[in-house]
Amino acid sequence: MNLIVQQFMNGVAIFFIGYMVLYTTYLFLSVLFGAIRLYDKDRMMRLNNELKHDYYLPVSVIMPAYNEEITIVDSVKSLLNLDYKLYEIIIVDDGSADETTDELLRAFRFHQTDRPIQRKLRTKAIDAVYEAKINGIKIMLIRKENGGKGDALNVGINASRYPYFVTLDADSLLQKNALEKIIQPVLADESVIAVGGMVRIAQCVKMTGGEVLDYHMPWQPIIGMQVVEYDRSFLASRILLDQFSGNLIISGAFGLFRKDVVLSTGGYRTDTIGEDMELVMRLHTFMLNNNRPYKVKYHPEAICWSQAPGSVKDIMRQRRRWYLGLFQSLISYPEMFTRFIKKPVGFVSYMYHWVFELLAPFIEVFGIVTIALAYFFGLLNVPYMIELFLIYTGFGIILSLTAFFQRVFTQGLKLHVLDIIKALVMVTFENAFYRYLLSFVRVTSFIGYSKKSKRWGSIKRVKQENV
Amino acid sequence: MIVVTYIYFFICLLIMLFTVGYIMYQYYRLRTFKKRVVLFKHIIDKQLNIIHEHRPLAEKHRTYLIDRLKNMNHLTAYHDALVSFQDHEDVTGYKQAIEPVIKQLAIYYEKRDDMEKAYFSYFVASHAGGVWQDEAIYRTLSHYLDEPNVYLRENVLKALYQQNNPEWITKAYETLSRQHIDHHQKLIQDGLMRYPYDKQLLMEQLFNKRHNFSESILLGVIGFITYETSDYQQKFADWLKEKKVPLEVELKLYRYFKKYPTEQVKAHLLAAIKAPQDEKRIVAADVLAEYCCDDVIQALKTAMSDHNWFVRRNASRSLLKTDVTIDDLMDILTGHDRYARAMLRYYLETEGG
Numbered sequence: 001m002n003l004i005v006q007q008f009m010n011g012v013a014i015f016f017i018g019y020m021v022l023y024t025t026y027l028f029l030s031v032l033f034g035a036i037r038l039y040d041k042d043r044m045m046r047l048n049n050e051l052k053h054d055y056y057l058p059v060s061v062i063m064p065a066y067n068e069e070i071t072i073v074d075s076v077k078s079l080l081n082l083d084y085k086l087y088e089i090i091i092v093d094d095g096s097a098d099e100t101t102d103e104l105l106r107a108f109r110f111h112q113t114d115r116p117i118q119r120k121l122r123t124k125a126i127d128a129v130y131e132a133k134i135n136g137i138k139i140m141l142i143r144k145e146n147g148g149k150g151d152a153l154n155v156g157i158n159a160s161r162y163p164y165f166v167t168l169d170a171d172s173l174l175q176k177n178a179l180e181k182i183i184q185p186v187l188a189d190e191s192v193i194a195v196g197g198m199v200r201i202a203q204c205v206k207m208t209g210g211e212v213l214d215y216h217m218p219w220q221p222i223i224g225m226q227v228v229e230y231d232r233s234f235l236a237s238r239i240l241l242d243q244f245s246g247n248l249i250i251s252g253a254f255g256l257f258r259k260d261v262v263l264s265t266g267g268y269r270t271d272t273i274g275e276d277m278e279l280v281m282r283l284h285t286f287m288l289n290n291n292r293p294y295k296v297k298y299h300p301e302a303i304c305w306s307q308a309p310g311s312v313k314d315i316m317r318q319r320r321r322w323y324l325g326l327f328q329s330l331i332s333y334p335e336m337f338t339r340f341i342k343k344p345v346g347f348v349s350y351m352y353h354w355v356f357e358l359l360a361p362f363i364e365v366f367g368i369v370t371i372a373l374a375y376f377f378g379l380l381n382v383p384y385m386i387e388l389f390l391i392y393t394g395f396g397i398i399l400s401l402t403a404f405f406q407r408v409f410t411q412g413l414k415l416h417v418l419d420i421i422k423a424l425v426m427v428t429f430e431n432a433f434y435r436y437l438l439s440f441v442r443v444t445s446f447i448g449y450s451k452k453s454k455r456w457g458s459i460k461r462v463k464q465e466n467v
Numbered sequence: 468m469i470v471v472t473y474i475y476f477f478i479c480l481l482i483m484l485f486t487v488g489y490i491m492y493q494y495y496r497l498r499t500f501k502k503r504v505v506l507f508k509h510i511i512d513k514q515l516n517i518i519h520e521h522r523p524l525a526e527k528h529r530t531y532l533i534d535r536l537k538n539m540n541h542l543t544a545y546h547d548a549l550v551s552f553q554d555h556e557d558v559t560g561y562k563q564a565i566e567p568v569i570k571q572l573a574i575y576y577e578k579r580d581d582m583e584k585a586y587f588s589y590f591v592a593s594h595a596g597g598v599w600q601d602e603a604i605y606r607t608l609s610h611y612l613d614e615p616n617v618y619l620r621e622n623v624l625k626a627l628y629q630q631n632n633p634e635w636i637t638k639a640y641e642t643l644s645r646q647h648i649d650h651h652q653k654l655i656q657d658g659l660m661r662y663p664y665d666k667q668l669l670m671e672q673l674f675n676k677r678h679n680f681s682e683s684i685l686l687g688v689i690g691f692i693t694y695e696t697s698d699y700q701q702k703f704a705d706w707l708k709e710k711k712v713p714l715e716v717e718l719k720l721y722r723y724f725k726k727y728p729t730e731q732v733k734a735h736l737l738a739a740i741k742a743p744q745d746e747k748r749i750v751a752a753d754v755l756a757e758y759c760c761d762d763v764i765q766a767l768k769t770a771m772s773d774h775n776w777f778v779r780r781n782a783s784r785s786l787l788k789t790d791v792t793i794d795d796l797m798d799i800l801t802g803h804d805r806y807a808r809a810m811l812r813y814y815l816e817t818e819g820g
Binding site for chain 2: 020021024025027028031032035038039042043044046047048049050051053054055056057113114115116118119120187188189190384387388391392394395398399401402405406408409
């Protein structure tokens with residue numbers, strides 16, 4: 001019996017060694033590429049290697065909203081202050097139960113119209129269309145039957161006039177130059193079909209007129225830990241995948257898409273939880289299937305500030321949605337593994353998301369079970385295990401700190417000594433506790449899972465300071 | 468496993484220290500940069516006084532510049548210093564006097580990487596206007612366009628727009644087209660619009676060489692001409708009659724005829740609104756707003772029932788801009804096509820008839 005267990009444990013050890021070597025290598029490469037890009041980008045900016053123009057391409061900003069009465073007016077106001085000359089704003093109220101539409105009607109001079117909207121994408125019925133023009137910017141407010149975020153985005157696409165559209169969450173605040181930055185990859189290369197912007201946590205900043213007045217690391221642990229977590233995933237990891245156009249996720253909070261390609265693929269799916277990731281995966285497979293040259297870019301200089309969940313309950317709910325969205329998106333496109341395995345997007349990105357994102361929590365649980373089993377059979381090398389845990393946690397802390405400093409530099413933020421201390425505390429907590437909480441949430445995500453669920457994710461919103 | 472993690476740990480620690488060090492170095496660099504700008508301002512000011520007294524620029528100054536400006540940190544500081552004198556009465560004389568320096572630097576930077584070449588081109592673009600016209604500078608800059616990245620080609624083009632020989636611009640476009648490099652039409656158009664010299668001559672040169680240009684460059688050139696002049700009605704009408712005009716180019720030419728309508732192309736547009744390609748019908752329905760009379764109104768009325776939503780939308784907007792009669796509008800508003808009715812009603816409300 002002991003021999004069988006020992007052989008089993010040897011197999012498990014080999015598996016885990018391979019798994020962790022691969023994962024740490026990935027993390028290491030992501031920070032390394034982050035550093036290289038940081039240096040490169042800084043040099044480019046200093047040497048005016050930038051496409052700076054007075055006028056860029058016209059863009060439709062689509063903001064789907066559901067029960068966003070607290071933040072919606074501020075978000076729209078922030079959109080009226082952008083350093084961009086030609087854009088329209090389309091707000092789609094997906095049948096909110098609160099006063100989202102009324103708040104907007106009170107805040108801006110909308111008038112109801114019978115504007116005909118092309119129905120290239122099938123959507124739920126539109127109840128009313130309102131239009132306004134503020135500072136020369138056309139704003140359209142569409143109130144429709146509830147159909148989920150994907151459906152609301154599809155209505156926005158149908159109503160949009162311009163060849164590129166930007167999606168934005170209703171609680172998001174764009175930095176003044178965000179549109180200018182996110183369109184630049186398209187000007188540089190017309191084969192770019194989608195661009196992801198960098199999403200930051202809004203609770204850290206005070207903004208006025210689209211400019212960051214002040215930045216502080218928050219003391220609230222749940223928010224602080226998300227700040228450092230975002231740094232690692234939004235900056236380091238995405239920069240690495242961007243080297244080969246391999247990002248599978250463009251956050252719904254801030255992304256730019258070429259409309260004709262999105263229409264060709266059928267728009268957003270309405271029967272999935274992670275509609276943003278699902279769309280990007282579909283764009284990849286569509287372009288690869290049709291042998292069309294394309295690029296999906298990530299542009300960390302295009303910054304959007306979005307509210308993060310402020311309570312454990314909200315974060316658990318949000319992460320459950322994200323995890324289920326990841327699951328639905330990955331299982332929907334097995335051809336990434338079969339037909340496109342030789343492409344970097346298939347071999348690296350798709351595999352990474354399967355092994356280190358989707359399966360990771362189960363592998364971690366399996367690891368804990370085998371540790372218990374090994375202990376039971378007296379096969380556990382406790383000092384080795386503790387050393388491994390400590391060095392691995394230390395490695396995670398260093399990675400997160402590096403990503404944190406890289407981001408601070410990228411955004412030109414002024415840090416106080418206290419912020420650095422807070423960052424140190426948060427990365428330690430994040431690596432020692434928070435990630436295990438998230439693993440637990442992911443493992444239990446499938447409890448009560450309904451494939452057809454298309455409810456909006458909801459977190460408690462707070463009013464943003466000094467917008 | 469532990470060894471690998473230790474190795475990564477220490478390398479990451481180094482990367483983190485590099486990042487922190489780099490952030491601190493920024494502050495140091497900014498301070499040094501400001502000092503350099505002040506120094507260059509002082510030096511330039513001295514030379515401007517010499518120019519003001521109608522004395523020749525010191526050869527020592529030229530040698531100094533050639534030596535110093537080979538370094539990017541100095542070139543960026545020098546640029547800032549020079550910009551601060553842009554309204555000085557003698558700055559043109561000073562710039563003329565340092566033209567040989569620029570010629571030498573152009574040759575030097577040809578061997579540097581794309582980023583430095585792009586900055587040097589930006590530097591020339593910022594200061595050349597009306598002063599540096601030596602062909603040797605632009606010949607050298609044109610050599611930079613061998614498989615250039617987007618920033619390099621954009622900055623080289625910006626520099627070329629600042630000299631008064633359109634031939635260098637057409638040559639640059641031909642070079643890019645030969646290499647099958649697509650430079651965004653918007654960048655081409657905006658760049659051409661900044662050309663400060665004889666735009667008619669530039670347009671003529673570009674038009675004559677149009678068959679050597681790639682599609683994105685052609686679209687930019689047409690956009691530029693559309694913005695500038697109505698003088699190309701005849702030439703563009705003839706171009707439309709050519710056999711192999713790419714679809715996008717044809718549509719761009721249609722748009723020219725929206726801004727500068729001419730009866731010469733009316734028949735072509737009336738045919739286009741019935742063309743099998745959606746894109747042609749969409750644009751033709753929009754352009755016909757600027758044309759008159761019954762045949763146009765009838766064509767637009769028919770287009771109101773097109774299966775394509777955009778054709779219907781453009782046709783209804785255009786129809787309201789023509790001399791359409793109440794009877795014609797009533798035909799649609801009381802007709803069987805509910806899409807046409809809804810569309811027309813909306814534009815009647817918003818844009819009036």
